[in-house]
Amino acid sequence: MSITVETDDMMTSKVDVDSPDEATGGVNAGGSEPLKKGPWTSAEDAILMDYVMKHGEGNWNAVQKQSGLARCGKSCRLRWANHLRPDLKKGAFTPEEERRIVELHAKMGNKWARMAAELPGRTDNEIKNYWNTRIKRHQRAGLPVYPPDICFLASQNKQNEELSAFSSADAQNPDVSGTNDFDIPAVEFKNLELNRPLYPPPLFEIPSNSLLDITVSSFLAQGHSPPYNSTSFLSTMHPSKRIRGSESMFGSNGGSLLGQPLGFSSYNNHNVTYDDHLPFSSIVIPGSHAPLNGNSSSSEELPSLQNQTANWGPPSSPLPSLESIDTLIHSPPAGHSESGSDLSPRNSGLLDAMLYGSHTMKASTDNSHQEKETFGDAVDNSYADPISPLSHFSASVFSEYAPIDGSSLHEFPSLATMPGCKVKQENVATSSGQACGRDSCTWDAMSTV
DNA sequence: AATAGATTCAACCGCCTGAGG
DNA sequence: TCCTCAGGCGGTTGAATCTAT
Numbered sequence: 001m002s003i004t005v006e007t008d009d010m011m012t013s014k015v016d017v018d019s020p021d022e023a024t025g026g027v028n029a030g031g032s033e034p035l036k037k038g039p040w041t042s043a044e045d046a047i048l049m050d051y052v053m054k055h056g057e058g059n060w061n062a063v064q065k066q067s068g069l070a071r072c073g074k075s076c077r078l079r080w081a082n083h084l085r086p087d088l089k090k091g092a093f094t095p096e097e098e099r100r101i102v103e104l105h106a107k108m109g110n111k112w113a114r115m116a117a118e119l120p121g122r123t124d125n126e127i128k129n130y131w132n133t134r135i136k137r138h139q140r141a142g143l144p145v146y147p148p149d150i151c152f153l154a155s156q157n158k159q160n161e162e163l164s165a166f167s168s169a170d171a172q173n174p175d176v177s178g179t180n181d182f183d184i185p186a187v188e189f190k191n192l193e194l195n196r197p198l199y200p201p202p203l204f205e206i207p208s209n210s211l212l213d214i215t216v217s218s219f220l221a222q223g224h225s226p227p228y229n230s231t232s233f234l235s236t237m238h239p240s241k242r243i244r245g246s247e248s249m250f251g252s253n254g255g256s257l258l259g260q261p262l263g264f265s266s267y268n269n270h271n272v273t274y275d276d277h278l279p280f281s282s283i284v285i286p287g288s289h290a291p292l293n294g295n296s297s298s299s300e301e302l303p304s305l306q307n308q309t310a311n312w313g314p315p316s317s318p319l320p321s322l323e324s325i326d327t328l329i330h331s332p333p334a335g336h337s338e339s340g341s342d343l344s345p346r347n348s349g350l351l352d353a354m355l356y357g358s359h360t361m362k363a364s365t366d367n368s369h370q371e372k373e374t375f376g377d378a379v380d381n382s383y384a385d386p387i388s389p390l391s392h393f394s395a396s397v398f399s400e401y402a403p404i405d406g407s408s409l410h411e412f413p414s415l416a417t418m419p420g421c422k423v424k425q426e427n428v429a430t431s432s433g434q435a436c437g438r439d440s441c442t443w444d445a446m447s448t449v
Numbered sequence: 450a451a452t453a454g455a456t457t458c459a460a461c462c463g464c465c466t467g468a469g470g
Numbered sequence: 471t472c473c474t475c476a477g478g479c480g481g482t483t484g485a486a487t488c489t490a491t
Binding site: 037038039040074075078079082083125126129130132133136137 | 456457458459460461462
């Protein structure tokens with residue numbers, strides 16, 4: 001049975017009233033009645049408000065006991081946090097807020113609560129819903145999500161994150177490469193972002209401390225696939241690290257909505273037009289939230305990677321076709337053992353090599369840390385470690401990914417050349433976004449930045 | 450006006466983390 | 471060290487609403 005109730009928004013909704021407390025506005029005097037679910041009524045809101053005013057936030061389970069509200073503590077907390085809090089802003093996001101959300105997402109990924117903390121008066125749920133809606137819209141339109149300046153910001157932040165992760169990991173695990181433990185420190189995987197290799201070089205400056213990124217890129221560029229896939233990776237991780245860690249490893253998309261590389265659809269699309277509903281233009285995402293391997297629960301609404309590749313690029317593209325990359329990822333590496341057991345960290349020479357490489361990289365980074373933000377320097381000083389079994393991979397990726405116009409990667413503006421290595425909103429027009437008009441722009445225009 | 454499909458958003462679910470015993 | 475519990479987070483669901491036909 002259901003009845004129509006009026007909420008405090010003056011909206012009506014049907015409520016499941018199988019629970020006997022409905023007629024009393026959700027008050028459960030005895031506290032022993034089944035807890036109610038579904039939309040809150042204004043009466044329930046009033047009770048909750050009253051309770052919080054008297055007792056303050058927290059101890060949510062006590063709400064049900066003390067006020068008789070037939071709602072679980074979680075539900076009360078959620079209702080308070082998302083709707084009743086007096087400091088909540090109502091209404092649509094402002095363009096500034098929208099911009100901030102994109103920035104924050106580039107920086108944090110799907111950390112809705114953290115993003116909400118940066119946006120006073122907004123809730124994580126609100127932001128999450130907004131983002132998901134936005135992504136869906138962009139996916140449908142075949143557009144990327146991040147504007148170009150935010151792309152840079154994202155890579156910059158990722159870079160810093162990875163550097164600090166490496167540092168702390170090394171402090172805790174001085175001999176990373178020697179581990180035989182299957183409980184592999186999450187930080188080692190944090191840098192294995194399989195999506196990175198596919199970023200178009202003209203827009204994405206590979207940070208010098210992201211050796212593992214390069215390494216994976218190299219596998220792809222060389223026609224190898226890494227000796228694992230994201231699934232097997234996750235499966236070898238300690239469960240407690242798997243879920244949260246995966247967010248770092250494969251992009252924090254977590255979500256199905258980002259289940260494909262968001263920037264791809266426009267990477268080789270030289271005639272992209274941009275969504276004029278947005279407060280800024282958008283372009284390829286070098287961000288870190290797009291798993292290559294579709295490990296996430298991808299939505300069937302999203303175009304598949306393979307489907308998209310059909311329209312992506314001119315045959316002359318210096319990148320391996322995305323289709324082939326997709327194939328590579330899912331196929332065993334050339335020359336690699338055909339035994340599935342080799343996927344284990346213990347038996348994976350390649351993984352060991354990568355860990356070794358990361359270690360080498362770290363040492364190298366420590367030695368010449370202050371410099372070399374640029375791609376090419378990284379090759380010269382770090383990646384081409386003659387001892388490292390990865391060095392040739394690392395170097396090769398750069399030639400493999402040479403810009404279309406043949407210009408040196410050095411010529412591509414470094415993050416350091418951007419004011420404060422940060423993109424502020426007022427600077428958007430002076431960053432690469434300027435080249436990209438609000439209503440339309442092309443990849444060609446952007447690639448000249 | 451009716452209908453179907455798309456979109457929005459409130460709420461729930463399951464899992465993780467940290468505190469306390 | 472283990473267990474329990476509360477709080478928090480992120481993903482998902484489904485009803486309400488909007489829009490196009």
